[in-house]
Amino acid sequence: MKSLYVRMSILFCSVIVISSVLGFLMSNAYYQVKIKPQNDAKLTKMAIGLQSFIEDHPDAVEEYLLSTASLGYKMYLSNDQGDERFYGLPFRKNDLKEGELQKVLAGGIYHGVADFPSQMFVTGFFDNQLSNSIGVPIHIHGQTYALFMRPDAEVQFGELRIFFAVLIAVTILFSLWFVLITVFHVVRPITRLTEATKKISKGRYDIKLYTARRDEIGQLASHFMVMSRELERTNRSRQEFVANVSHEIESPLTSIQGFAHALKDATLPDEQRIEYLSIIDEESRRLSMLSKQLLTLSSLDYDGNALDKRSIDLRAQLRQVLQIMEWRLTEKELAVRLHVPDITLQGDSNLLYQVWMNLLSNAVKYTQAGGSISISAEVSDHSCVISFADNGEGIPEDQLPMIFDRFYKVDRARTRDSNSTGLGLSIVRKIIDVHGGTIEAESHPGQGTTFTVTLPLL
Secondary structure, rough: OOOOHHHHHHHHHHEEEHHHHHHHHHHHHHHHHHHHHHHHHHHHHHHHHHHHHHHHHHHHHHHHHHHHHHEEEEEEEEOOOOOOEEEOOOEEEOOOOOOHHHHHHHHOOOEEEOOOHHHOOOOOOOOOOOOOOOEEEEOOOOOEEEEEEEHHHHHHHHHHHHHHHHHHHHHHHHHHHHHHHHHHHHHHHHHHHHHHHHHHHHHOOOOOOOOOOOHHHHHHHHHHHHHHHHHHHHHHHHHHHHHHHHHHHHHHHHHHHHHHHHOOOOOOOOOHHHHHHHHHHHHHHHHHHHHHHHHHHHHHHHHOOOOOEEEEEEEEEEEEEHHHHHHHHOOOOEEEEEEEOOEEEEEHHHHHHHHHHHHHHHHHOOOOOOOEEEEEEEEEEEEEEEEEEEEEOOOOOHHHOOOOOOOOOOOOOOOOOOOOOOOOHHHHHHHHHHHHEEEEEEOHHHOOEEEEEEEEEE
């Protein structure tokens, strides 16, 4: 299996090669279509100029052709009697087709440049062969000759060819070098992320990644660090959750076992026996409540979308909750103000009923006798905002952010209630979350607490 570094290096090198090939093919096509006809016309004009000058100055043929050849041209002068002369460097290949010489001697013009065969990877511009030339007839001292000429690429472009060859070679080498460095720069952070993933899979969350980059790799590293911290927090929360569940179960079980063992004493007075049975009954109820709450949390965590949504009359449901809690309200002489207009919600009636019951129970539990509780609701921006406010003990500011954590109990105020499991508000927040809403708490010690629930109307 090839590594990402090798794959990306091969990919970039392939792009360079393919781009070079495509660039050459496009340049070659442009030469064949546009430049080659222009070169043919230009060379034909020069050959005709030579023809005119030589015919006007027949005694200066040798000097003039040698001078022209020194400027970077190849020329071949021949007649039909075997008189052949070369000026400049010889042609690489004398491949003139049979009969072409006779046509030029007969007065025709040979357009070998324009008619030179086109090939995909051959331009023809640098092919120094006789068939890739221009031929014109010339009359010298009463004899007819055929003059073939073409530019000598080695003379005219020899240095340029070497220059461009070196330039292209150096460019490709530096491009490959930069590609390898760039790919390494891109792949190295991904390799580190892979190593970090392996550490996380082994339960190690103390990873450090370079997050100062401002590109997508840097953002990925930053998000990866956040994910690592969240996984660590989740793992720690899971461990704490298991420990808390074990503790919450162990405490009532210890009481039940202890008092059950005491009941075996046949000499135990009836009053004490009844007291022990009451404690066992109370602890059993506590265990039952804890198991139900854990089942509720588990079901919401596992499938929060499995809601039995239907239309709910909010005011009617809140009145029902108040009726259930009436005896506790009367016992503590609490005043309740209900300000809820006609509002219809879409949600799971049983789950929302647990929310209202839990919030009202907390308000009753932590409000002193003779205090007051206010329940209000209003519609705002396609949402329903429900508030539960009391003037009870309140919650310390430093503990307010943790009250929705599972098994969390606020010091002093909540630990006094032995029946509290610390799961109530966790269940409330989970139910609100699966309904697409939010819950917030605001509290001032000694002044009371306000829970604000926001739920979508649709």
